[in-house]
Amino acid sequence: MAARANWKGHLRLSLVSCAVGLYPAISSSRELKCHTINRETGNRLKQLMVDSVTGETVERDDQVKGCEVAKDDLVPIEDDELSEIALESTHTINIEAFCRRDEVDERYLDKPYYLAAEDKVSREAFAVIRDAMKKKGMAGLGRIVIYKRERVVLLEPYGKGLLATLLRYQDEIRSPTAYFEDMPDGDPTAEMRSLAEELIARSTRKFDPSKFEDRYEEALIALVKGKAPKPAKGKGKAKAGTSSSGNVVNLMEALRRSIDSEKGGTPDKSNGKKQPKRAPAKRPASGTSSGRTRKAA
Numbered sequence: 001m002a003a004r005a006n007w008k009g010h011l012r013l014s015l016v017s018c019a020v021g022l023y024p025a026i027s028s029s030r031e032l033k034c035h036t037i038n039r040e041t042g043n044r045l046k047q048l049m050v051d052s053v054t055g056e057t058v059e060r061d062d063q064v065k066g067c068e069v070a071k072d073d074l075v076p077i078e079d080d081e082l083s084e085i086a087l088e089s090t091h092t093i094n095i096e097a098f099c100r101r102d103e104v105d106e107r108y109l110d111k112p113y114y115l116a117a118e119d120k121v122s123r124e125a126f127a128v129i130r131d132a133m134k135k136k137g138m139a140g141l142g143r144i145v146i147y148k149r150e151r152v153v154l155l156e157p158y159g160k161g162l163l164a165t166l167l168r169y170q171d172e173i174r175s176p177t178a179y180f181e182d183m184p185d186g187d188p189t190a191e192m193r194s195l196a197e198e199l200i201a202r203s204t205r206k207f208d209p210s211k212f213e214d215r216y217e218e219a220l221i222a223l224v225k226g227k228a229p230k231p232a233k234g235k236g237k238a239k240a241g242t243s244s245s246g247n248v249v250n251l252m253e254a255l256r257r258s259i260d261s262e263k264g265g266t267p268d269k270s271n272g273k274k275q276p277k278r279a280p281a282k283r284p285a286s287g288t289s290s291g292r293t294r295k296a297a
Contacts, residue, residue, distance in 0.1 A: 130162055
């Protein structure tokens, strides 16, 4: 598998265990990456961690997490202390229970991942767990430690693998009462309801995510594309225009190629038909020859 796993460990159901990898199901690389830069030089700015009281810059080695127990009262926590309290589930997803997928409130769904077997030996055990869940129509609930935090994960069959969705905890979900309690019940007439139902029926179609585009992102890309060729002489801005990343989607790569081609096309015009015509005026013999040579090249 070419993709790189965000997490590797084992999936366990009672005595059945298999090596698995967790891969992100969503990507943010489509977004145009914008940075804060110096308006005069076009160079990127870097952030410095500064002591809020002394105003002095604090180096990375002197930076440590501090948990707030009261206002402006912070308790420092070292990395080795966090390692000591690491949970048993650090490298294992133990399926603790099963439930119907429609029983899980959508508000609890946080971030989706793909879960796949990591090697040939694990494929059979993985397939046993996946197919049993599919036949029973059940989703599994387990725990996983990812990014130094324990999360509840919902597992459900998805194609040849499993879709593992991190869940939010109950205390992270806000009650809708405060927002809906003042909403009037309303009493629409049968005619009004019938008209609304007709409008819904007319607009009903199969969900197709390709029909929905990020119009703001497209407008931003067009804006950048239109402005990029102008500051080509600037050192920092030229680098920004010609840099590329292997993690961007085709749209971003196409944008960069377009910008590069426009930059490459500008100097070609100066070396084209008009410039060679001025050369013979100064050096009739050799100038004409060199002009033809450049033109042929």
